[in-house]
Amino acid sequence: MEICTGLCALMVESGANSGLAQFMSLLIGVLLVSGVPLVTVIILIWVERKIAARIQDRIGPNRVGPWGLMQTFADMVKLILKEDITPTAADRVLYNASPLVSFASVVLLWAVIPFTPFHFGVDLEIAALFFVAVASFGTLSVMVAGWASNNKYALLGAFRVVALLVSYEVPLVFALLIPVMLAGSMSLVDIANAQSGMWFVVLSPLAFLIFYISSQAETGRAPFDLIEAESELVAGFNIEYSGMKFGMFFAAEFLHVFTNGILMALLFFGGWKGPFYYESPLIAFFWLGLKGSIIYLTTLWIRNTVPRLRIDQIMAFNWKFLVPLSIGNVVLISALLKVMQELQLSPRNFVGASVPEMLPTTIVLFLSNLAIIIYIMGMLRKRGEEMRVSSQQTRRAFVQASGSAAGD
């Protein structure tokens, strides 16, 4: 573990057993890496509530502490003190295990997230794949929670959510493939390092958009908030949960959104790259946090602005639009990249490539993506126009029919 090699050396120097020192520093590292998300989520809940309130022209939490900063702590105490109910007909073990799995599936992601070029839990060779594999535990926990509650609303909610999560994993993985392909590595450290010349969001804005939309769906945020469709499902798969178990589902969701923001910053926005990032780890960490937070804020903005889609619209949008688009994008980018490399116009390895070296690749890939986006936009506009015209005709026919009926 990279985080505590210095600490380990220090402990050995001060006379500790080397095995013990290694174990202790590993333990501290694990606690640190898993502690960061746990502390972050406390602040995130306040941020989310405050921003949602401001967007909806409310004030939000403002009573407990300055600007309501202590509100989350008060809520936590309340959730912990609440009666911990397990329905009699529920499957006891699975019912209680599910919130844990849900939260763990998000916290596990932080193991591979590099905070700076040299500070990370572990630099897995397969970090991108790890991210997708761990996300499948989240799907599992929803399914188990819905079933173990022994409640028909919970079960229906779980069905819808799992259908949503499984479907949107497909474009998510295809969009994830683009940075992996460009960097030639699945390690998040390598992917961020490969963006020294140019951010991948410029190379393939389409991949970023697809990733953004699918991760919004994966976290169950509006317009894909079927997880929590209060008006249709009472509350969704977590209806029977109360107290801290309910709180854990929510904490997992809040944290997942922020984690996705950080991941997108790493995959598409160069991670910790920014002015003077090599001067100090803190500056690198600041850039990563800043980029992640900006992406996180835009997801909150969208969440509080757009209405919910119907399940059939969500499914049609995914399978008929996002999936073909993401597959086409992968094929196009890989073909263009190979051609560029054969023509010696693109560096074989993006790590350490300067901006001029990256320029031809950037222009070609960006223009190809732009062409797709313009084409798709034109197609969508035509489609929308057709739908408007046909609905107008229907309305006119209806008005005429009812008018003539009134005349008679």
Place this chain on the structure above:
Amino acid sequence: MLELNAISIGFFIFTIFTLGGAIGVVTTRNLFQGTVWLMVSLFGIAGYMLLLSAPFLAAVQILVYIGAIAILITFAVMLTRSVTRVDERYIRTIPSLIGSLVLFLILIAGVTIPVFGGHEGAPVVVKTTHDFGLALVDGNGYVVPFMLASLLLTAAMIGAIFIARDEET
């Protein structure tokens, strides 16, 4: 004879996961719990792959078996009625005994014969994910089986879509 280090402890833990999950699958009377036990068992196998320094396969094991196949089984189980009350018991002692014995012998033979039958053991070179990926597209490597498998999967997918399609449209 067995030294107690991190790998052997991990091996024991994952064995408990794998075997315990497998026992859970065959003993529980509840189909849904059965699938969850199955996932525990598959998770243990992913752990073995990690111990064998094949992290790529471990992640794929979790992604494909737990994330896709087990979720699909759960869907199928939940769509069938009365999943919690399976009263019929399938007790055929002698056929199952013979079946499991034959499987056990095959596995034992498969594991031990390459080691003791004069063949050399598997090379202890740890291949990286990079090597693995290269071998799949290398002309001297596994490009033909890889292409055949992908062709087969594509054909199966198209077939599934064709079968599931509405007749009218």
